[in-house]
Amino acid sequence: MRFVAFFTALFMLFNVSGSTVVDRVENFRLLDQEHSAHELYYHKNAKAVVLMVTMNGCPIVRNLLPDLREIRAQFGDNVEFKLINSSLQDTYKSIRQEVDEFAFDFPVLVDDTQLIGEVLELDRSGEVLVIDTSNWNVVYRGPVNDRVGYETQRNDAKEHYLADALTAVIAGQPIAVPKRQTFGCLINFPERQQKAAHAQISYKNTIAPILKERCVSCHLPNGIGPWAMTSYEMIKGFSPMIREVLRTRRMPPWEVDTSLAEIHNARGLTLEERKKLVHWIEAGSPRGEGEDPLLAVKPLEKSWSLGEPDLVVEGPAFTVPATGIIEYQYPAIANPLDRDVWVRAVSIQPGETKAVHHVLIGTSEQDIPRGERRLDAVFKNYLMGYAPGAESYVYPKDTGVLVKAGGQIHLQIHYTAFGREATDVSKVALYFHNEPPTYNLRQQVVIGLDLQIPPGEARHEERAYFEFEQPAIIYSLFPHAHYRGVETRFDVHLPDGKIEPLLHVPRYDFNWQHSYALAEPVKVPAGARLVHRTVYDNSTENPANPDATRNVSWGLQSENEMLYGGFFFRWENGTSEKPVHDELNFQIAQFYGAFDDDFSGGLELNEMPGWIRNAFETGQLRQFDANKDNVLSQSEYRAFAEYRAQEARR
Numbered sequence: 001m002r003f004v005a006f007f008t009a010l011f012m013l014f015n016v017s018g019s020t021v022v023d024r025v026e027n028f029r030l031l032d033q034e035h036s037a038h039e040l041y042y043h044k045n046a047k048a049v050v051l052m053v054t055m056n057g058c059p060i061v062r063n064l065l066p067d068l069r070e071i072r073a074q075f076g077d078n079v080e081f082k083l084i085n086s087s088l089q090d091t092y093k094s095i096r097q098e099v100d101e102f103a104f105d106f107p108v109l110v111d112d113t114q115l116i117g118e119v120l121e122l123d124r125s126g127e128v129l130v131i132d133t134s135n136w137n138v139v140y141r142g143p144v145n146d147r148v149g150y151e152t153q154r155n156d157a158k159e160h161y162l163a164d165a166l167t168a169v170i171a172g173q174p175i176a177v178p179k180r181q182t183f184g185c186l187i188n189f190p191e192r193q194q195k196a197a198h199a200q201i202s203y204k205n206t207i208a209p210i211l212k213e214r215c216v217s218c219h220l221p222n223g224i225g226p227w228a229m230t231s232y233e234m235i236k237g238f239s240p241m242i243r244e245v246l247r248t249r250r251m252p253p254w255e256v257d258t259s260l261a262e263i264h265n266a267r268g269l270t271l272e273e274r275k276k277l278v279h280w281i282e283a284g285s286p287r288g289e290g291e292d293p294l295l296a297v298k299p300l301e302k303s304w305s306l307g308e309p310d311l312v313v314e315g316p317a318f319t320v321p322a323t324g325i326i327e328y329q330y331p332a333i334a335n336p337l338d339r340d341v342w343v344r345a346v347s348i349q350p351g352e353t354k355a356v357h358h359v360l361i362g363t364s365e366q367d368i369p370r371g372e373r374r375l376d377a378v379f380k381n382y383l384m385g386y387a388p389g390a391e392s393y394v395y396p397k398d399t400g401v402l403v404k405a406g407g408q409i410h411l412q413i414h415y416t417a418f419g420r421e422a423t424d425v426s427k428v429a430l431y432f433h434n435e436p437p438t439y440n441l442r443q444q445v446v447i448g449l450d451l452q453i454p455p456g457e458a459r460h461e462e463r464a465y466f467e468f469e470q471p472a473i474i475y476s477l478f479p480h481a482h483y484r485g486v487e488t489r490f491d492v493h494l495p496d497g498k499i500e501p502l503l504h505v506p507r508y509d510f511n512w513q514h515s516y517a518l519a520e521p522v523k524v525p526a527g528a529r530l531v532h533r534t535v536y537d538n539s540t541e542n543p544a545n546p547d548a549t550r551n552v553s554w555g556l557q558s559e560n561e562m563l564y565g566g567f568f569f570r571w572e573n574g575t576s577e578k579p580v581h582d583e584l585n586f587q588i589a590q591f592y593g594a595f596d597d598d599f600s601g602g603l604e605l606n607e608m609p610g611w612i613r614n615a616f617e618t619g620q621l622r623q624f625d626a627n628k629d630n631v632l633s634q635s636e637y638r639a640f641a642e643y644r645a646q647e648a649r650r
């Protein structure tokens with residue numbers, strides 16, 4: 001023991017002086033070069049997280065990658081490895097180029113606000129930080145080894161600092177020399193010298209207006225937010241928590257990646273807003289001069305903001321328990337209308353705002369028995385989805401949705417317990433067109449019925465598509481998965497092979513269901529496919545995962561999964577009077593999109609669902625494989641479906 005202590009003391013003499021190793025790294029979430037989200041505390045099951053500081057164009061980092069790979073091969077079961085880039089001059093795009101060119105096989109976390117690098121006291125690329133997940137302390141920072149220096153390198157390292165540190169952390173031992181000098185390129189952190197200026201950020205002119213714009217729609221009296229932003233004192237009191245939700249990108253919820261397509265109702269903060277808020281909080285949340293704009297925040301008003309509705313219906317009363325998980329509710333209300341109407345706008349007024357996380361609404365011509373409602377009923381003839389701050393949907397110009405007389409109005413309501421029992425009665429308002437509109441606004445889904453998520457797998461992607469038989473215009477997108485869904489996307493695959501990204505939600509959250517309205521409707525030609533992809537985390541690291549030991553397949557219950565991408569669109573050439581498609585085409589498009597896993601357009605044997613494969617192998621369907629290639633093309637399937645329909649009519 002003494003011997004060890006002596007050597008440790010001796011090593012300390014050679015340790016670089018200066019600031020100590022960061023004590024507890026607070027949680028953060030950053031996106032990588034592909035815009036996938038990484039959260040530090042997600043890796044609680046690993047023994048350590050290694051962050052290597054990188055910067056495009058740094059020869060030392062490029063040189064050290066093989067060493068890092070070797071170390072990962074040795075420790076990868078226990079340790080999570082990531083790169084982090086805080087450089088001002090690097091962008092997602094230029095980082096992707098660097099990653100491609102030098103075949104990085106580590107995610108590069110993009111610290112685009114520099115907020116994380118500032119606090120971690122990053123300084124030079126090439127440095128590695130070892131974070132012990134038992135207490136989130138940085139237990140080692142310095143070079144990977146002694147192989148690479150400025151304009152010098154050896155074939156082999158003599159000292160293996162990082163590997164030694166990891167061996168020690170895994171064994172629960174202290175690290176002999178926790179901090180060493182790194183060779184690498186200096187990173188410019190201009191705001192680091194600006195601490196005095198941060199204390200001058202104006203609460204009145206800068207901070208309060210950001211909060212009003214981005215947060216107050218939920219954080220107001222009677223709003224869904226658990227506390228209201230009604231004064232400087234409230235903000236000051238909550239400021240450490242505000243800083244945390246900004247660093248972890250938990251608020252505002254349903255954030256999208258706006259570097260792709262513009263989303264009309266996106267809620268993210270700009271980089272500048274994020275920096276201003278966090279720097280102001282880090283400077284002690286100074287009050288500064290001027291009146292307090294938040295004193296003017298009024299309680300949420302329950303009124304129909306679109307004016308007097310043509311029809312208001314009320315859902316049944318539901319008692320929300322004080323705590324616990326509440327399964328989705330699927331109430332149905334008899335449609336009181338005795339005539340067909342074209343709806344032009346819909347509005348929802350939740351009764352107990354704090355409890356209602358989302359409401360979807362749709363209608364059906366026939367009554368659907370209680371046991372069969374589930375997710376489907378609202379999508380028979382979908383009208384809108386409510387989320388806090390998005391109470392109304394005014395349909396795009398000249399479009400409408402036909403609601404036939406009779407039948408039912410369906411709601412799907414997601415309640416969240418908020419600490420006291422409450423009774424909710426939510427109301428729906430419909431606004432009608434006087435004349436039939438020019439276009440029929442339609443709702444469809446991309447659906448992945450054959451999804452299979454292996455147990456324990458942390459990043460499993462499923463995809464499905466819907467192919468447009470005619471030119472169409474897409475207006476909004478609604479991704480839906482359950483507790484294992486963590487990231488979701490929509491892209492358009494054009495017939496010429498080009499791919500256009502439409503929506504990317506880097507961190508999908510079952511608790512926040514949201515319809516994303518495209519800022520500009522997107523026109524797609526015939527033959528284009530709307531592709532929906534979702535990444536599922538079925539590992540124990542996913543705190544929402546109900547059971548990491550199960551192979552998970554499709555199911556409406558939340559312990560099963562869904563790949564379900566709703567979208568509003570209209571046919572470019574069809575009018576509300578003259579539909580331009582037939583139902584069978586619709587069904588076939590959806591069916592192929594669900595099962596054609598390799599996107600070839602046909603169904604190979606291994607892609608066929610059981611009953612089709614049976615029919616195919618017993619010969620009943622085989623005769624429809626006109627060209628005998630063992631692949632069921634869409635036209636072959638259509639011939640079969642038409643034959644079956646005829647048989648049924650006989």
Ligand code: HEC
Binds near residue numbers: 217225252253267389
């Ligand atoms: C769409 C509604 C909505 C918006 C917009 C929103 N919040 Fe929240 N916020 C909530 C809800 C609901 C909660 C309660 C936690 C939950 O359910 O996720 C919450 C919780 C919080 C908390 C407490 C964290 C916790 O769960 O303990 C903070 C702090 C916070 N929000 C800050 C903000 C800030 C800052 C903004 C704006 C940048 C913002 N929120 C925007 C709805 C919202």
